[in-house]
Amino acid sequence: MSFDTLSSLAQQRPLRLLLVNAGEADAITWAGLAQPLRLAAAALGRDALQLETMTPAQVVLAQPNWHIALLVADEQQAPLSSEQARAVIERCRSAEYWGGVGAGVLWLAKAGLMADVRIALPWALYADTEDITERAILTPHLFELDGRHLSCCGGAASIDFALTLIEHLFGANVQAAVKESLCVERVRGPEERQRVALQARFGALQPRLSEAVTLMETNIEEPLSTDDIANLVGLSRRQLERLFKQYLGSLPSRYYLDLRLQRARQLLLETNHSIVQVGLMCGFSSGSHFSTAFGSLFGNTPREERQRKLASPS
Template sequence: MFKRVAGTGPDKVVIVLIPNFSMIALSGVVEPMRLANRASGKTLYEWELASRDGEPVQASNGMALVANRSVADFTQTPANVILCSGIDGHVYKDNAVFGWLRRWAREGAHIGAVCTGAHVLAHAGLLKGYRCTIHWENLDSFTEEFPDLDVRAELFEVDRDRFTCAGGIAGLDMMLQEIAAKHGQELAAAVAEQFMHERMREGHDDQRLPLQARLRISHPKLIRAISEMERNTEEALTRDEIADRVGLSRRQLERLFRRYLNTSPARYYLKIRLNRARTLLTQTTMPVTEVAFASGFTSASHFSKCYRDMFGRTPRAERRNPGAPIDEGLRDPGLDFLDATSDLSEDGFEDDDFEDDFDDDELD
């Protein structure tokens, strides 16, 4: 992953801070290097912080870090560069920074990104022909904006002289793999133990918790049904199609959702699709009508009504003021505020009443 320049001693890394960067993503990269130096008793890694203009950069948590220098201050091309971004990575467009990144790439630097830094690399044109990843919350919008890129839902991806990481503590796992590859598994394990990190995850491990852990449910057919919903947001499945895929009748499917989640399949599916729509509205410039279609709606007006019912504002208002607080009186975990007689049939479901006409044993 890191490029080592012959005869120069430790691996040297320049970390470029993007405004509103994630502090935990930065720590996940820096702290393993610090602990590797400490545990080995040697200076294996050296790093410095850079910013566009050499001025301090504020993180998303409000804390500001002092940069060692600006990107223009480097008289020699850095061997390794890591972009550290955060919640605003998708809107960051700075031609001066892009120009330096392209120059460094042409001159042989190994360039990577953590959290939403992949957005910055993509805007700079530095991910074409490379595998890459990004935080799961940004995957949908990232793939919509850059459909030609090879985007993977991995913890981290290392592809020749590019490396990308999903952010959070995934940077720790990526750095542990780097330490193990360069300096041995024993040192990597010692660093992991300092973090009380019980398992060094591989790049292909899932970013998100399993559905069982997220929802605290264990019924296998319910888990499969929700997985089908999450995989099919653009072309919404009908209730019968979902039931058939998991080996249940339609009424058994209804009963499972009522019993474990206190809602109906229609309402749960709608919530998944509306959350996808919100991501696309706040992280892309897709027209609202296209967002509706990409979220499984065939009617823009119906999409707008459902969106307002859930989030307390219209899709257009969301785009004008992304991240505004949601009216908690309107957003209910089970979407119970929606009228049970609402016609959802155009989007694949009708939320009619289910009948309690079979035993619980039929679900087991």
């Protein structure tokens, strides 16, 4: 789901945002999320954004009154006690949009609150998901918004996640000012992937799925058909589609298209290739097909994406 749906909150004044720090204050998962939002709050003033940061012990005593609430913990953090976790999660769930960052995502999933929800979980925690009975859909992305549920894999991706929230809630100018303060040149989008996530999760358990994705990643300019990929990994088309649906929540053709479009977006932002060249390099022989597919995934055209790059402060 597009982060554009957060625009419904953009009219709220003041917008009340809660961050619950269940980990260490100097962990990058926490600092990367909190610092951009603090800078935005300072620039906007309390009439526009009221940012509250609390410990688990503090939040259970607070009166719920937030538009967004996030439970944050570094991936190495030990879980909260079951009683404290229930109380903290109950407070967070009272917000219009709520979720977790880093290990907080895993705790929400283990509480049975992410059933059939697309979540971005730190790849290092994939091994801890075996006992989750209410299955979430683990994606390899940096962060996700599914319905009211927000999730981010944490680490350095917390910075990208915070800056994306700022853009959609308060506009590109506020985001640009915070980026400049932090010396951030490019914000990675929610569709970008944790580099080792798929191999870490599926390499041993689902080697054919991992092999199929590798084939897609290495055949961007001249895409293979779904039948070709199935044959190359030794599966029927139906078996391959079942694996993708079960583990990635997508059909192979859709997943492959998204990979190509993500590569196209990267080229538009990081190179000076023409839009036509970028389309051809990512397997699109038709400019109109490229533009339509790109707009469907990202919400803007390749030309608008390139203009964003040109307009960004150096």
